[in-house]
Amino acid sequence: MLPILAARKPQIHEKGAEPFAMACEKQSLAGSVSQRACVFCGSRVVLYPIADAVHLVHGPIGCAAYTWDIRGALSSGPELHRMSFCTDFDEKDVIYGGEKKLYRALVELIERYRPKAAFVYSTCIVGIIGDDVAAVCRRVQAERGIPVLPIHSEGFKGTKKDGYRAACDGLATLVGSGLTEGIGPHSINILGDFNLAGETWMIRDYYRRIGVEVVATITGDGRVDDIRRAHGAKLNVVQCSGSMIHLANSMQESYGIPFLRVSYFGIEDMAKSLYDVAEHFGDETILSRGRELVRDEVAAIMPELREIRRSLEGRRAAIYTGGAFKAFSLVRSLRTLGMKTVLVGSQTGNREDYELLRELCDEGTILVDDTNPLELSRFIQEKGVDLFIGGVKERATAYKLGIGFCDHNHERKEALAGFQGMLNFAREVYRTVMSPVWRFVPRKSEAARP
Amino acid sequence: MIAPLSTVPPRACTATRNACKLCAPLGACLAFRGVAGAVPFLHGSQGCATYIRRYMISHFKEPLDIASSNFGEATAIFGGMDNLRLGLANVVRQYAPKLIGIATTCLAETIGDDVAGSLRQIRAEAGDSLPALVHASTPSYAGTHAEGFQAAVRALVDALAQARPEHEAVNLLPGPVSPADLRYLKVVFRDFGLEPIMLPDYSDTLDAPVWKEYQRIPQGGTAVESIRRMGGAKATVEFACTGDRSRSAGALLDERFGVPRHEFPLPVGVRQTDALFEVLHQISGRPIPPVHAAERGRLIDSYIDAHKYVFGRRAIVYGEQDLIVGLASLLAEIGMVPALCASGARTGRLEQQVRAVAPDIGGEATVLEGVDFAEIEERAVHERAALVIGNSKGYGLARRLRVPLVRVGFPVHDRIDGPRLLHVGYRGAQQLFDRVANALIETAQDTSEVGYSYM
Numbered sequence: 001m002l003p004i005l006a007a008r009k010p011q012i013h014e015k016g017a018e019p020f021a022m023a024c025e026k027q028s029l030a031g032s033v034s035q036r037a038c039v040f041c042g043s044r045v046v047l048y049p050i051a052d053a054v055h056l057v058h059g060p061i062g063c064a065a066y067t068w069d070i071r072g073a074l075s076s077g078p079e080l081h082r083m084s085f086c087t088d089f090d091e092k093d094v095i096y097g098g099e100k101k102l103y104r105a106l107v108e109l110i111e112r113y114r115p116k117a118a119f120v121y122s123t124c125i126v127g128i129i130g131d132d133v134a135a136v137c138r139r140v141q142a143e144r145g146i147p148v149l150p151i152h153s154e155g156f157k158g159t160k161k162d163g164y165r166a167a168c169d170g171l172a173t174l175v176g177s178g179l180t181e182g183i184g185p186h187s188i189n190i191l192g193d194f195n196l197a198g199e200t201w202m203i204r205d206y207y208r209r210i211g212v213e214v215v216a217t218i219t220g221d222g223r224v225d226d227i228r229r230a231h232g233a234k235l236n237v238v239q240c241s242g243s244m245i246h247l248a249n250s251m252q253e254s255y256g257i258p259f260l261r262v263s264y265f266g267i268e269d270m271a272k273s274l275y276d277v278a279e280h281f282g283d284e285t286i287l288s289r290g291r292e293l294v295r296d297e298v299a300a301i302m303p304e305l306r307e308i309r310r311s312l313e314g315r316r317a318a319i320y321t322g323g324a325f326k327a328f329s330l331v332r333s334l335r336t337l338g339m340k341t342v343l344v345g346s347q348t349g350n351r352e353d354y355e356l357l358r359e360l361c362d363e364g365t366i367l368v369d370d371t372n373p374l375e376l377s378r379f380i381q382e383k384g385v386d387l388f389i390g391g392v393k394e395r396a397t398a399y400k401l402g403i404g405f406c407d408h409n410h411e412r413k414e415a416l417a418g419f420q421g422m423l424n425f426a427r428e429v430y431r432t433v434m435s436p437v438w439r440f441v442p443r444k445s446e447a448a449r450p
Numbered sequence: 451m452i453a454p455l456s457t458v459p460p461r462a463c464t465a466t467r468n469a470c471k472l473c474a475p476l477g478a479c480l481a482f483r484g485v486a487g488a489v490p491f492l493h494g495s496q497g498c499a500t501y502i503r504r505y506m507i508s509h510f511k512e513p514l515d516i517a518s519s520n521f522g523e524a525t526a527i528f529g530g531m532d533n534l535r536l537g538l539a540n541v542v543r544q545y546a547p548k549l550i551g552i553a554t555t556c557l558a559e560t561i562g563d564d565v566a567g568s569l570r571q572i573r574a575e576a577g578d579s580l581p582a583l584v585h586a587s588t589p590s591y592a593g594t595h596a597e598g599f600q601a602a603v604r605a606l607v608d609a610l611a612q613a614r615p616e617h618e619a620v621n622l623l624p625g626p627v628s629p630a631d632l633r634y635l636k637v638v639f640r641d642f643g644l645e646p647i648m649l650p651d652y653s654d655t656l657d658a659p660v661w662k663e664y665q666r667i668p669q670g671g672t673a674v675e676s677i678r679r680m681g682g683a684k685a686t687v688e689f690a691c692t693g694d695r696s697r698s699a700g701a702l703l704d705e706r707f708g709v710p711r712h713e714f715p716l717p718v719g720v721r722q723t724d725a726l727f728e729v730l731h732q733i734s735g736r737p738i739p740p741v742h743a744a745e746r747g748r749l750i751d752s753y754i755d756a757h758k759y760v761f762g763r764r765a766i767v768y769g770e771q772d773l774i775v776g777l778a779s780l781l782a783e784i785g786m787v788p789a790l791c792a793s794g795a796r797t798g799r800l801e802q803q804v805r806a807v808a809p810d811i812g813g814e815a816t817v818l819e820g821v822d823f824a825e826i827e828e829r830a831v832h833e834r835a836a837l838v839i840g841n842s843k844g845y846g847l848a849r850r851l852r853v854p855l856v857r858v859g860f861p862v863h864d865r866i867d868g869p870r871l872l873h874v875g876y877r878g879a880q881q882l883f884d885r886v887a888n889a890l891i892e893t894a895q896d897t898s899e900v901g902y903s904y905m
Contacts, residue, residue, distance in 0.1 A: 005540060027522050028496055030533040031540030033515045038497025056465060060556045060590040061794075062473030064466070066501035068843070083824075088466035089591040094560055105465035112463070124495050124557040125591075128526060155495035156521040156557060373515050374544055377664035392504050396513045402660050411508075442662040 004375060005029065011369040013354070015361055022354040024369040027159065033372045035320065035393055036347045038155035040123055041067075042163020045410060046243050047119050047151070047170065049194050050222040051075035054115040056085040058102055058133060059123030063155075064088070071410045072196045076221055080115055089125070099131050106140045106148065116224035117147040119170060127154035147174055147224070160322070161242060161348050168246035171218065171227060175251060178225055180232025186281050187213040189233045191248055192240035193264065195220025197415035203264055206418065210289040212277055218244070231255040235280055237262055237273065242323035242348050264417035265329035265425075267298060267336060297419035305336065308426045311434055313338035317387040318380050320371065320394055321408065324349030324357060330389055330408065331360050337426055342383040345371050373397050386433050402441030404432035467824035470768055470843070471794030473590035475553045476502045477598030479516050480626060482551025484650020485606065486671035487581075489547045491517045491537065493530055493565060494555025509861040509868045510629075510656040512668070517541045517550075521557060530558055531568045538572060542581065545666045548674055549582040551602060559589035582674055584609045594795040596770050599626045600693050603649060606677055607699040613707055614682030620733060621686040621709065622648040623699050625716060625772055626860065629657035629869045634877055641739040642730045647676045647683060649699070657869040681707040685733050687726070689874075691715040692771035692799045715807055717874050718776025718882070719783050720749060722807065726875075745876040752880065753784055756887040761785035763836040763890060764814075766851075768792045768826055768844055769859045771819075773873070775803045777839055777858065778815070780879060782808035786886075788815050789833045796820040823847060837889060854889040858882070 004012065010023035028034035040057075044067050047055065057064035064086030075081065087093070087101050106118060118140070122133050133150045141148040149170040153163050188207065193200045200220030207214055215233040216226035236248045236259035248259040260280060262273035271294045278287035317339050321327045324346040331341045344357055345368030354367055361367070366379050377397055380388060388398035391409030398405040406428050408416065416425045438444060475492055479502055482490040492499045499518035507514050517540075519525070519533040534552075541550055554565055565585050573580060586605035588598040603623060624635055632653035639646035654670025680686075686709050688700035695701060695713070703709040712733075717726040723746075727738050738746075764787045767777050771793045778788040788811065791804050801817035808815070816829065827847050830838075838848040839856045842863040848855035862868030872878040891905050 003544060005543060007540075028518075028520045029536075029540060030520045031491075031517050031537030031544075032520070033499070033503075033517050034496055034520070035500065036496060037500040038495050041497050041501070060473060061466065061469050061471060061594075062475070062498065062501065062556075062590045065469045065472050066505050068468060069846075084466075084468050086466045086469065087464070088469065089556075091589075091592050094556075094589075094591050101464060105463075108464055124521075124526075124555070125560040128557065128560045155497045156526050157523050373513060374664075374666060381664060392508055393500070396507045396511055397664075399511070400513050400658070400661050401664060441660050 013367045039163040040153040042160035043153035043167040046167035049073035049219045052078045052116045054118040060089045124155045164243040178228030183232035187233045190217045191238040192244035199417040202418040263329040266333035301423040309338045315386040318343035318385045320390040324353030472595040474588035474598030477595035478553035478602035481602035484652035487548030494557040496520045553588045556590045604699040610677040611681040619645040621683045622646040623688040629653040642734040716776035719780030764789040765837045766790045768840040779807035792818040
């Protein structure tokens, strides 16, 4: 049996065992192979899809190299976000400081690529050598006339969540600097969808069809000018609460814009995110169009979903996500497919998230916060799961144990949001769970072998 | 839709745009993964370990645990000693490793953490309860993943190799090649009747069958005891030509234990492999084993069968410098032109080494160090290249040039066979040659309006 460190036990809970007091939002234990990344990662994933900005990583090459064009965040126009820019420190920069190099790099990149804004990400050692990144950004902004925003994302200064916050701080300085003329009363910003495989486009289209105007998509298929006028919208609709709630809060404070928390994964949550917006505006037309849209879309996917459910009924799944909010939707989506969630966890969930998860799950389900490969392997073996939902790092672990896998992370190229996304999700789960290759896996094939 | 080629004229750019290199700690983690019972451990921020894991897992498609001391703000101010101690203790408790390979990130290096001193103290406190602790200094602002790999291999030898009575084993330092290459190299040595001590050996740890039960540390790798024995080996065979010769593990084995060192460029293609086999013949006293002689024969036969498809065609080659040199050698010997050889690393030796293995190419080849993919592309558009050879990160380049990409090296993130690609020896040359020739034939076929099924 794989051992669990004593210090990790408060971050693991089995539903049914009392009392429930999930420890979370902690710095990861030293020596633990956390699945989490760092502050920089949090900032980078949030801002990455803004397609007409220069994203310049200030520091040595690693952070830039590992985040070059890795996400399926699509753009309908410019694709500057797919370039990886880095000041690429050498020893001299560490000794003498990187400010001059940063200045030169910024000026040249702005000259060459004509971006609408530039984001400068501070990585670990920038915080140590004491570069005044903010001052360089102010200077370039004044000289070049575009927003140049320092993102304080030194990796060691907190967790990924602090990186979300740093990114939102940057976005908050952009919001409010554009003109809001012509924005109607039934207008929203879509926050926290990153347009993986075109998901923002689908969601945007649903809202358009029910008569809701979308001002800015932050940050999926994002544009600087849209973000600058986002304060003209009458409502913020926030998905992936972990990454964007800070911006929603700040826009509520500064501009009095209320927000709703939604999820676009699964039939129930997708429908609710349309109805909630309609109800917020108190508009019967929008609501009835919403009902009509949901009816049509669900009718289009149901026959195949039912077919798939027949095969998947009773199968067991494990879920490990970045933020906890997505996990709620996944538990529900799996239920739509007749599957049971026996293990669920996240890298960055908070106390409230885990309370909700616990309520949602069946008795005996294991909840984990900031887990590691050893714990995950132990639980997925113990619970005999047929499917693991996670990111690339978990995929290798699942496959090695002969368990099906569905990628629900930023690298994926399959749209899983919206109604069509639910069908795609069901098809993907079906393809992995029902594949005949599992019969060759040792723990199954040895029983079958003569 | 394929984006048009950049029309912006080339000019100096301070920022690195789409790096053609990775950071040093990644190379160290790869090397440490090739030691039996070892856990790689990054001293620094958590993100480094997670990013590197994700990057490597996407290539090897294997679980790959890299522990981290998970620096927080206080650690960065007061030093990493406490996190290192706690982190190592937790790794020991969870993984029961035989060795922990500690590589320093740029953060630990910049705050000036005295890792060697801390490890001495931690060892003194813990007595015998700790596994072997090996430390490689790998700041990412000084060198790339290739240097990180070499630093870790040297650190392993430095920490573990002992003076032993001379024995029959031969040290093999293969460099960062694929698991398939490693497996094949062991076969070659054994076919010559030689016992290789290959360091590192991730042929099993990073290319394993499905497990029945989860393995905390995958089976396989160079045994710690084998590394100890390296001091008594009768020779060292080391593949490296662009690295700092005096800083290699082979140099250390020579200086400290007097193990004779045979240093080669990576044996890619017939001529470089011939040189390797000649030395193996000398060390073993045996002739080239018939099975390998036959492979060489078939390889040359295929060179002849396909020579007209490849002759005079120009290729763009990029990536790790040692691999570039090997590929340039192979291309030159089949009459292709390695028109642009480009690497993100700066060793100052790439051009000289490329010209040494491919003396005939003369002014036809441009060799660039310290360049990124944006600069490579700015040059490449003028090269009339028929082919691009390198890792997956040049896919965009090949796509915009509208020529095929033959994937080699690391990382291969957009195909499933990265760990199974062979590069070295006659067998590796055969694979590479077939893939290169087929890519050119396929282009000719696809771009012909006729649609021949007979090429």
